[in-house]
Amino acid sequence: MSFSFTKLALGAAIGGLLSGAAIASDLVITFDDLNPDKKAAYEAAVDAFKAANPDINVIANNGDREAHKSTIRNALQNDAPDVITWYPGNRMGPFVDAGLFMDISDLWASDENLSGKFNAIKPTMSRDGKQWGVPYSYYQWGVYYRKDIYDKLGLSEPATWEELLGNCDALKEAGVTPFTIGTKFLWTAAGVFDYLNLRTNGYDVHNDLTAGKIKYTDDRIRATFAKWEEMLDRCSFVSTHATMSWQDAISPFAKGDAAMYVMGNFSVGQYKDAGLTDEQIDFFQFPEITAGLPRAEEAPADAFFIPAKAKNVDNAKKFLAFIATPEVQGDWNKAIGQLPPNADAEINTEDKFIVEGMETLSTAAGLAQFYDRDAPAAMAKAGMEGFQKFMLDPSTLDEVLEGLDKVQAEVYK
Numbered sequence: 001m002s003f004s005f006t007k008l009a010l011g012a013a014i015g016g017l018l019s020g021a022a023i024a025s026d027l028v029i030t031f032d033d034l035n036p037d038k039k040a041a042y043e044a045a046v047d048a049f050k051a052a053n054p055d056i057n058v059i060a061n062n063g064d065r066e067a068h069k070s071t072i073r074n075a076l077q078n079d080a081p082d083v084i085t086w087y088p089g090n091r092m093g094p095f096v097d098a099g100l101f102m103d104i105s106d107l108w109a110s111d112e113n114l115s116g117k118f119n120a121i122k123p124t125m126s127r128d129g130k131q132w133g134v135p136y137s138y139y140q141w142g143v144y145y146r147k148d149i150y151d152k153l154g155l156s157e158p159a160t161w162e163e164l165l166g167n168c169d170a171l172k173e174a175g176v177t178p179f180t181i182g183t184k185f186l187w188t189a190a191g192v193f194d195y196l197n198l199r200t201n202g203y204d205v206h207n208d209l210t211a212g213k214i215k216y217t218d219d220r221i222r223a224t225f226a227k228w229e230e231m232l233d234r235c236s237f238v239s240t241h242a243t244m245s246w247q248d249a250i251s252p253f254a255k256g257d258a259a260m261y262v263m264g265n266f267s268v269g270q271y272k273d274a275g276l277t278d279e280q281i282d283f284f285q286f287p288e289i290t291a292g293l294p295r296a297e298e299a300p301a302d303a304f305f306i307p308a309k310a311k312n313v314d315n316a317k318k319f320l321a322f323i324a325t326p327e328v329q330g331d332w333n334k335a336i337g338q339l340p341p342n343a344d345a346e347i348n349t350e351d352k353f354i355v356e357g358m359e360t361l362s363t364a365a366g367l368a369q370f371y372d373r374d375a376p377a378a379m380a381k382a383g384m385e386g387f388q389k390f391m392l393d394p395s396t397l398d399e400v401l402e403g404l405d406k407v408q409a410e411v412y413k
Contacts, residue, residue, distance in 0.1 A: 025056075025057070025311075025312055025315070026057045026058075026059055026082075026312065027056050027057065027058050027059065027082050027083070027312050027315045027316065027319060028059045028061070028081040028082045028083070028311075028312070029046065029058065029059070029060050029061065029081060029082065029083040029084075029304075029319065030061045030062075030063070030068075030075065030081040030083070030084045030085065031060070031061065031062040031063075031085050032062070032063055032064070032065045032068035032085045033062070033065055033085075033302075034062060034063070034064055034065075037335060037336045037337070038336055039062060040335065041331075041332045041333075041335040041336050042060075042062065042332075043060070044331070044332075044335070045136075045322075045323065045328055045331075045332055046058060046060045048322075048328065049319060049322050052322070053315075053318065056315050056318075061081070068085070072084065072086060072095075073095070073100070075307075076095060076100040076101075076307050076308070076309065077100065077309075080307035080308075080309035080310055081307065081310070082306065082307070082310040082311060082312045082313070082315065082316040082319075083304050083305070083306060083310070083316050083319055083320065084304070084305055084306075084307055085302060085303065085304055085305070086101075086133070086303065086305050087300070087301070087302065087303065087369060087373050088121070088124040088125050088133060088135060088301050088303050088369055089124045089301075089368070089369030089373060089374050090207070090210055090211055090369065090373070090374040090375065090376075091369060091373040091374065092127070092132055092133065092303075092305070093127060093211075094376070095305075096127045096128075096132050097127075099308055100307060100308050100309075101132050101133070101305045101306070101307065101308060102132075102305070102306040102307065102308050102310065102313070103130045103131070103132065104131055104132060104133070104134070104306060104317065104320065105130045105131045107131075107134075107317050107320060107321060108122075108131040114131075114134065114321075114324050117326070117342045117343045117344050118135070118324070118341055118342060118343070119343070120341070120343070120361060120362055120364060120367060121135050121138065121299075121301060121341045121367055123366065123367070124301065124367050124369055125303065132305060133303040133304055133305040133306075133320075134303055134304050134320040134321075134323055134324050135301045135302065135303040135341040136302060136303065136304060136323050136328075136329065136332060136340075136341070137301065137302050137329075137332060137333050137336065137338045137339065137340065137341070138299045138300060138301035138302070138338065138339055138341055138361070138367070139264055139265040139266060139299065139300065139338045139339055139357065140264070140265050140297060140298070140299055140339070140356075140357035140360050140361055141191055141195070141262070141263065141264045141265070141286075141297065141298035141299070141300075141370075142262075142263075142283055142284060142285050142286055142297070142298075142357075142360065143260050143261070143262055143283065143284050143285070143286055144253075144260070144261045144263055144267065144268070144271070144281055144282070144283055145157075145259055145260045145261070145281070145282055145283070145284065146253065146256060146259045146260075146276075146280060146281060147279070147280060147281060147282040148279070148280045149171070149176060149256060149259045150167075150259070150282075153170050153171065153174055155167050155170060155171075157282075157284040158284070158287045159287055159288060160287050160288050160289075160291075161199075161227070161287055161288065161289045163287060164235070164287045165230070165234045165235065168234050168235035168236070169234065171259050172236065176256065176257065176258065176259050177236060177237070177238050177252065177257060177258040177259070178235040178236055178237075178258070178259055178260055179231075179235055179236065179237045179238070179258060179259075179260050179261065179262065180237070180238050180241075180249045180250070180252045180253045180257075180258035180260070180261050181237050181238065181241045181244075181246075181249050181261065181262065182241055182244030182245045182246045182247070182248050182249035183241045183242050183244075183387075183388045183391065184241075184242060184243060184244055184245050184248070185245055185246070186381075186384035186385060186387070186388055187370075187371075187372050187384060188246050188249075188262075188263070189384060189387040189388050189391060190370065190371035190372055190380070190383070190384050190387060191262050191263065191264070191298060191370070191371075192228070192231075192262050192387075193224070193228065193371060193383075193387050194206065194298055194368055194370065194371050195262060195286040195298065196224050196227050196228050196231070196289070197209070197221070197224040198286075198295075198296045198297075198298075198368060199227075199286060199287070199288060199289035199290065199293065199295070200220070200223050200224045200227055200289050200290055200293075201220045201221075201223070201224060201290070201293075202290075202293050202294065202296065202365075203294070203296035203365060203366035203368065205220055205221075206296070206368050206374070207368075207374070209221060209375075210371065210374035210375040210379075211374075212376075212379070212408055212411065212412030215405050215408065216383075216400075216401045216402075216404035216405050216408065217401045217402060217405050221401070222397075222401070225390065225397055225401070227289060228390070228391075228394075229394045229397075232391065232394060237391065238252050238257075238258055241391070242388060242391075242392060246263065246267070247270060249261070250267070250270050250271060250274050251274070253271070253274075253276075254271065254274035254275055254276055262286065264298070264300070265283075265337075265338070265339075265353055265354075265357055266337075266338075268281075268337075268353050269337065278352060282352075283352075283353055283356050283357075285297070285360055294365030294366075295363075295364060295365055296364055296365045296366035296367065296368055297360055297361055297364040297366075297367060297368070298367075298368050298370055299361050299364070299367040299368070299369075300369055300370045300373060301341065301367070301369065304319070304320055304323055306320065324342060325342070326340070326342045326344040326345040326346070327345075329341065329342040329345040330342075330345035330346040330347070333345070333347070334346070334347070334348050337351070337354070338354075339354065339357050339358055339361065343362065371383060371384070372384065376411050376412070378407065378410075378411045379404075379407060379408060379411045379412075382403070382404060382407040383404060383407075386400040386401075386403065386404050
C-alpha cells in the first residue's frame with residue numbers, strides 16, 4: 001500500500017492547522033490490531049507521517065486487540081503513550097469521565113477536516129459537549145442477502161417491517177430459512193437486538209439503555225422484544241445458531257439454505273471465500289419499523305485518542321490532524337476494505353458494498369457503536385447472554401428482562 005500525496009502537499013494540508021512549532025522529541029503511538037491488512041495500513045500511515053515530519057522521532061507500537069482491552073486502563077494511568085487507539089461512544093465514556101483522555105475540542109475547532117467533514121460521526125466522538133478523539137475507520141451493518149434467491153422468488157428489498165415479514169413468508173414457503181446467524185459468541189445477537197431497538201424506539205433510547213438510564217423492563221424495550229419474537233416466528237433463524245460462530249453461519253447462507261444475514265461489512269470477504277459472487281449477494285438497510293422514525297445505523301468505529309498523561313501533546317495533535325486528512329483516510333480504508341469517516345476521502349468505488357455503506361451512513365440520523373461497545377463490559381456480557389437465551393426460548397422474556405435489570409443496577413451504581 002502506498003500513500004499518493006507528497007510531503008509538500010501534506011505540509012500545506014496541515015501546516016496551518018496547529019500553531020507553534022512542534023517540539024522535536026519522541027512521539028509514542030500504541031495501536032491494537034495485528035491482522036495483516038490493518039497492521040500494514042497503520043504502518044503505512046506512520047511511515048507517511050514520518051516522511052512529512054522528519055524532525056519527530058516516532059515510536060510505533062502494535063499489539064493484540066483483546067489484550068489491549070485488558071491493559072489500556074493501566075497504560076493510561078501509568079506510563080501512557082502520546083497516542084492510543086480505543087473506541088468512540090459510551091465505550092470511551094469511563095476513560096473520559098475518569099480524566100484519562102485529553103479534550104481535543106481545540107483540534108476539532110481548528111481543523112476544517114474535522115469540524116466540517118466528520119459531521120456524521122462527530123456525535124459519537126463527543127461527550128459533555130467536547131470532542132475526545134479522531135476516528136480513522138468505520139463500517140456499516142445491515143442485512144446482506146442472497147440476491148439470486150430473491151430474484152428467483154420475485155422478491156424486492158424490503159423498506160418496511162411488513163415487507164420484510166412478507167419476504168420471510170415467501171422464503172419459508174420455498175423451503176429457505178429467512179435468516180442465518182451464529183450466536184455461539186453472542187455478539188451477533190446484539191446486532192439484531194440493536195437494529196430492532198433502533199427501528200422501534202430510535203437512537204436516543206439505544207443510548208439511554210446502554211448508558212443505564214432506562215430499565216430493560218421498560219415498555220419501550222419490551223416493544224423491541226415483541227418485534228424480535230415476531231421475527232423469530234414469522235422469519236425464523238437457522239435452528240443450530242447457538243452452536244455456530246458467525247463464520248460457521250455463512251455455510252447455510254452460501255449453500256442457499258438461508259437467505260439473509262444481519263451482519264457487518266467485514267463479512268463480505270468471507271462470503272466470497274465461501275464461493276459467492278457479487279452478483280449473488282447484495283445489501284439493504286434494516287427496514288423501518290416505527291413509521292417516520294429517523295433511521296440510525298450500527299457503525300462501529302475505531303479512533304485515536306491522546307491520553308491525559310501524554311508527554312508530547314503538540315506532536316500527538318499533529319499526528320491526529322494528519323490521520324484526519326482525506327488522503328490518509330482514503331488510502332487507509334481502501335487497504336482494509338472499510339469506510340473513511342472523512343466525507344472528502346475517496347472510497348473504493350469498485351466495491352458496491354463500500355458504495356452502499358457510504359450512502360447508508362452519510363444519511364444516518366445517528367451512528368450507534370454496537371451494543372457491546374456502547375454498554376459497559378459486564379452489562380454487555382449479561383445482555384448478550386440474555387439475548388441468546390430469549391432467541392432459544394421466547395417464553396423466558398420476563399426472566400431475561402428482570403435479570404438484566406438486576407445486573408444493570410449493580411453495573412451502573
